Amino acid sequence: MTMSNESIAWVEGKIIPAAEARVPILDHGFLFGDGVFEGIRVTDRGIFRLDDHMKRLSTAGRAIGIQPEGGFARAREIACETTRAWGARDGYLRLIVTRGVGALGIDPTTCLNPAIICIAAGPAEPDPEKTARGLDLITSSLRRPAGDVLDPRVKSMNYLNNVLAKREARTRGADDALVLNGLGLIAEASATNVFALTGNRLDTPQLTDGALEGLTRRTVMELAVEMGLEVRERSLGRFDLYAADAAFLTGSRAGLIAVGSLDGSPISQTGRAQVDTIGEAFVARARELSVPVD
Ligand SMILES: Cc1ncc(COP(=O)(O)O)c(C=O)c1O
DSSP states (O other), rough: OOSSSSOOOEEEEEEEEEGGGGOOOBBHHHOOOOOOEEEEEEEEEEEHHEEEEHHHHHHHHHHHHHOOOOOHHHHHHHHHHHHHHHOSSEEEEEEEEOOOOOOOOSOGOOOOOOEEEEEOOOOOOHHHHHHHHOEEEEEEEEOOOOOSSSSTTTSSSHHHHHHHHHHHHTTOOSSSEEEEEEOOOEEESSSSSEEEEEEEEEEEEEGTTTTOOOHHHHHHHHHHHHHOOOEEOOOOOOHHHHHHHEEEEEETTTTEEEEEEEEEEEEOTHHHHHHHHHHHHHHHHHHTTTTEEE
């Protein structure tokens, strides 16, 4: 049964309204962005690709040396518990594992107990007009850090690069930003993956160009192969988006969303019907890949 549309949070063993939830100010997640997280789609009272999300979270945790008590299996249980308490058919989870409380300095060895937090909120409510027209993107002046600076494949709580790219887009009147890597190749958008559809070919930047391995991305690639498209992970430049028949972004919260323009020039919509077909197939597949929590 749907309890309410108010976001809730699992914090320190209790589920409470998210607006009332607090974290200790000496948690290194708060002080330094020292932690990892997942944004997860809830569909039909189930959690989309739960095991894949847990794998990405635990790999990110291993990459930065965070291991919560009870392991990531405990984080999985908490995600399920929070989804049950959320009660609605659809929604969105933010599952966070922070380094935990420690000294005021950065030394992570002072943090003895990583903290797990889970927030459940309603699904995205896209603006239908915007969805129909496609998003207006700008190219961010900020580059995505290289893997040997801060690996974009680690979904860490350090999102300042993403936040500032989004801010740049919003302050320039656009919806989102395309973010390039140090070589000027497309990494992704501020917090979504990028695709270009050209004829029978679907291209997306390779992960080593600075993209997170999105689970929406993975699902779309699987579906596209089943639909007979040629799917390629390769380096893409801005030109490839102008040359495409359609371009779109993917993410857990937004699903698939078409791009309408880039830096003031329109992106072709001739492949739009096919993008919408992939979008519908994604919604159906998301149901099939959801793990029931009841
Ligand atoms: C930087 C970044 N890229 C891409 C994505 C899309 O990934 P997913 O489809 O797993 O939500 C996210 C999602 O949170 C993200 O933070």
